[in-house]
Amino acid sequence: MSRFRSCTIALTATVFVVVLFGCGSASAPSLGDAAVIAPGTDAAISTETSTIPATGGVQSTGGVQSSGGAQSTGGAPLTGGTGGSTSIMDSGAVDGSTTAGGAGGAGATQSGGTGAAGGNSTTPYTGPEDGDPSKPMVSIDGVQCGVPTLFSLQTVKITNRDVVVAYPCAHEGAPVTFFLFLHGTVNEPMKVTFTMNAWPIHNLVDSHNIIVVAPKAIGTQWGNGDDGQDLPHLYEVVDWVYQTFGTKFNIRSMWAQGGSWGAMYLSLVFACDARFEGRLRGVQVVVGGGCPRCSDRLSCVVAQEELEKGGGSPVSDEQKEQLSSAAMIDSYATMHGCDPKTPMASLGNAKIWDWPNCDPGWEHAYILGPGNHADAWDPEVVLRTTEDIKATEQ
Numbered sequence: 382m383s384r385f386r387s388c389t390i391a392l393t394a395t396v397f398v399v400v401l402f403g404c405g406s407a408s409a410p411s412l413g414d415a416a417v418i419a420p421g422t423d424a425a426i427s428t429e430t431s432t433i434p435a436t437g438g439v440q441s442t443g444g445v446q447s448s449g450g451a452q453s454t455g456g457a458p459l460t461g462g463t464g465g466s467t468s469i470m471d472s473g474a475v476d477g478s479t480t481a482g483g484a485g486g487a488g489a490t491q492s493g494g495t496g497a498a499g500g501n502s503t504t505p506y507t508g509p510e511d512g513d514p515s516k517p518m519v520s521i522d523g524v525q526c527g528v529p530t531l532f533s534l535q536t537v538k539i540t541n542r543d544v545v546v547a548y549p550c551a552h553e554g555a556p557v558t559f560f561l562f563l564h565g566t567v568n569e570p571m572k573v574t575f576t577m578n579a580w581p582i583h584n585l586v587d588s589h590n591i592i593v594v595a596p597k598a599i600g601t602q603w604g605n606g607d608d609g610q611d612l613p614h615l616y617e618v619v620d621w622v623y624q625t626f627g628t629k630f631n632i633r634s635m636w637a638q639g640g641s642w643g644a645m646y647l648s649l650v651f652a653c654d655a656r657f658e659g660r661l662r663g664v665q666v667v668v669g670g671g672c673p674r675c676s677d678r679l680s681c682v683v684a685q686e687e688l689e690k691g692g693g694s695p696v697s698d699e700q701k702e703q704l705s706s707a708a709m710i711d712s713y714a715t716m717h718g719c720d721p722k723t724p725m726a727s728l729g730n731a732k733i734w735d736w737p738n739c740d741p742g743w744e745h746a747y748i749l750g751p752g753n754h755a756d757a758w759d760p761e762v763v764l765r766t767t768e769d770i771k772a773t774e775q
Contacts, residue, residue, distance in 0.1 A: 505775065506631060510590060512552030519553055519629045526550035528586045529593075531574045539621050540614045545573050545595040547586050548626065555590055557630040558770060559622055559660075562595040563603060563615075563651065565641035572597045579757045580638065580667065585767055592630070594622060603646040616656055623660075633774035634662040636680075641754065644669020652679060663744060663770065668754050671709030677716055680773060682766055683708040684748040686756060693753075701725060705734040705747040717743035729761030744773050 512519075519526065524535045529547045536543040549555065564576045573595045577583050583593045596618045599607045619635075626632065635657075639647030644666045651657070652664050653675035663680030664673060668689065672681035687696055690704055705722065714722075718740035725732050728748065736745040746769065748762060 506556045506633065508554060508556075510551075510555060512555030512630075514552055516553035519548065519551060519555070519626070521546075521548070521625055524548070526587075529583055531578060534573060534577075537621075539596070540610075540617050542597055542614060544597070544618055544621075545577075545593070547583055547591075547593040548630075549587050549590045549592070551587075551590060551630070553629045555630055556633050556774065557590045557592055557626065558774065559592055559594075559619075559626075559632050559635035560770075561619070561635070561637040562593065563637065563639045563643040563647055564595070564597065565639075565643040566602050568601060569597070575755075576640065579640065579755070580763055581757070581760060582763055582767060584760070585764070589767060589771065590630075591767070592622065592626060594618060602642045604650060605642075612650065612654075615651065619657065619660065634770070635660045636663045636665065636770055637661060638665035638667060639669060640667040641669060648673040662742070662773070665766065667758075671707065672713055676709075676713040679713075680717075680742075680744040680770075681710060681713060682744065682746045682748070682769075683710060684750065684758070684762075684766075686750045686752050686754055688752050689754045690749075698725065701732060701749055704749060708747045710736060710745050710747060714739065714743075714745040717745070719743065719745055722747075728765055729759035731759055731762050733762075733765070741775075742773050744769050 521537075524537060524546050526548055527550050529535065529545075534545045535547070537546050538544075549557065551557075560582065562573075562576050562580075564572045567575050576595060577593070582591060585591045586593060596615065598604070598611050603611050623632065637647055637651060639645070639651070647664055648666060648670060652661060652673040658678065661679065663682070664676075665682045665684065666672065667684045668686055669683075671683055673679060685704065685708075687701070688694070690696060691700070696704070702725070705725070711722065714736035718738075719736035720738045721736070723735045723737060725734055727733075730751050732749045734747045739745065746766070748766070750756065750758060750762070
């Protein structure tokens with residue numbers, strides 16, 4: 382394991398991050414609601430709720446309703462038994478049915494063809510974390526390197542939209558991680574600042590070699606009322622990162638994080654798109670559903686909030702175990718050679734369940750924060766998950 386540069390939070394290679402968080406409104410599903418529609422359609426969205434009744438386990442209901450079409454409902458109750466067809470929120474079932482607009486199993490193809498040249502490096506990295514000292518520092522026009530603040534975010538123009546970019550001050554050849562932020566249901570002024578404040582991985586840009594990239598949907602939600610333009614924009618964002626940084630940094634892996642509506646879009650549209658196969662190594666599904674259906678080829682970390690799941694009240698340890706099982710991680714962790722789920726452990730103000738000792742390159746975990754849907758996450762949680770991501774790159 383390479384030694385980290387000293388900083389507030391330690392990690393190894395650079396990370397490029399895209400995250401989706403958001404707030405609800407009267408006209409759109411709240412942060413606790415989540416659904417995804419086919420790109421380019423104006424399909425009506427049904428919502429999913431997952432709360433723990435005072436008398437029993439967690440129940441999950443929901444589905445996607447296409448305009449004028451039938452609504453799918455289902456999902457397995459956490460108390461046991463089997464549910465109906467896989468709903469928009471229960472997107473982790475290996476053999477679940479695919480609703481309109483959802484990505485199916487591994488290799489699901491959407492429009493856009495193959496990605497531009499460039500992918501994740503599979504050769505073990507043994508050089509300095511700062512890159513080759515004989516080579517210049519990485520620099521791109523208009524964006525200075527280093528840790529950003531939420532009051533000094535720098536952008537580049539991709540397609541016709543401003544995209545926030547941050548990257549480490551390091552020499553060419555430094556190992557980095559591409560981590561993509563996809564926001565949830567938020568209005569324009571808050572799309573990036575809310576997202577980055579909720580999951581402050583941008584504070585690790587220099588210490589942990591992280592590239593943070595935060596694009597913005599046309600509307601308040603990805604893929605909703607976008608006239609089919611959001612997904613092609615994300616294609617261009619990902620291509621831009623590899624074209625801009627791929628010949629300078631050593632991109633070790635790409636991860637994407639979605640929160641709330643963004644988690645749904647990540648799970649059912651973005652993650653399983655064939656365009657990103659060979660690039661996207663893992664996902665962090667935050668305050669959304671479970672792992673994407675194509676997680677046979679993805680690492681998956683699921684993070685949810687206790688008070689949201691408990692309908693405003695804390696939940697019992699038994700119910701916490703039910704929530705960790707409902708995240709749809711077990712089957713994929715088994716595929717990737719991981720040991721069985723560990724007992725619940727503390728991580729900052731949160732709880733964590735791991736599937737340890739996976740085959741090289743794989744990571745699976747479930748995290749339950751103490752709060753409500755839109756609460757910011759403990760920096761210790763952000764640090765731990767980032768370090769776990771970096772460990773898959775060795």
